[in-house]
Amino acid sequence: MNRIVIVFLAAFVLVSCSSKFSKILKSKDVEYKYKMAEQFYAKKDYSKAQVLYEDIFQVMKGTPRYEDMYYKFAYSYYYQKDYSNAENLFKNFLENFPSSNKLEEIEYMRAYSFFKESPKVDLDQTSTNKTMQLMQVFINGHPGSKRVLDATEIIDQCREKLEDKEFKAAQLYLNLGYFKAAAVAFGNVSDNFPDSKRADLYKYQVVVSYYKYAEMSYEEKQQERYAKVIVEADDFLERYNTSKYVADVNKYKTASSNYLNNTKK
Secondary structure, eight states, X not given: OOHHHHHHHHHHHHHHHHHHHXXXXXXXXXXXXXXXXXXXXXXXXXXXXXXHHHHTHHHHTTSTTHHHHHHHHHHHHHHTTXXXXXXXXXXXXXXXXXXXXXXHHHHHHHHHHHHHHOOOTTSOOHHHHHHHHHHHHHHHHOTTOTTHHXXXXXXXXXXXXXXXXXXXXXXXXXXXXXXXXXXXXXXHHHHHOTTOTTHHHHHHHHHHHHHHHHHTSOHHHHXXXXXXXXXXHHHHHHHOTTSTTHHHHHHHHHHHHXXXXXXXX
């Protein structure tokens, strides 16, 4: 078939569909609009279903079908990846239908919408924190739910993202030569994520950062700062005596001890 003919036919179908939907939208028949909205939703044409649901929203309010329509209206945003509006509608659903048999599902979906909004590690993690908060509320409120396992896994994923963000910030301080800031930042990561599989690395970087800070300090400040290295090294060795970083930590501790011993002579 000629390419021009194909393009023409495609344009004709598009205009025809648009014209048909426009007629539905202009109709004064609420039942007809509701029926068509349901059909569009069933066919996964969520944008058209959303427009029609919104158009008859006030008329349907208070009717037996209002809850189901609100439910689908919220999901029509979710399926179009408009997670911000979906979250708000899921929240409103919980407030408007406190006796619904869909409460457990919608509570989970509200939290999950925040999770879908959670950005890359380098960006602001407000949505990530909100996800963790709401997923924990869900778990506490529905301990027997089949969704608890998923909620727990999502919390773990969020925690890993927050951990990675803090680690990268600390590493950046170290790379830029801001050694005291790096030591404090790695200390915070270590304290905030004590059960991390990288916990020994964080504490090791505390030792490294304080050592470099002492090394670069004015002479009158070096004694107390090398002493700090020894304190942190001892703390590391007590906590992570089987770590692969033990030998290096001992080197930093020995070097710091030698400096302090030499200054006493």
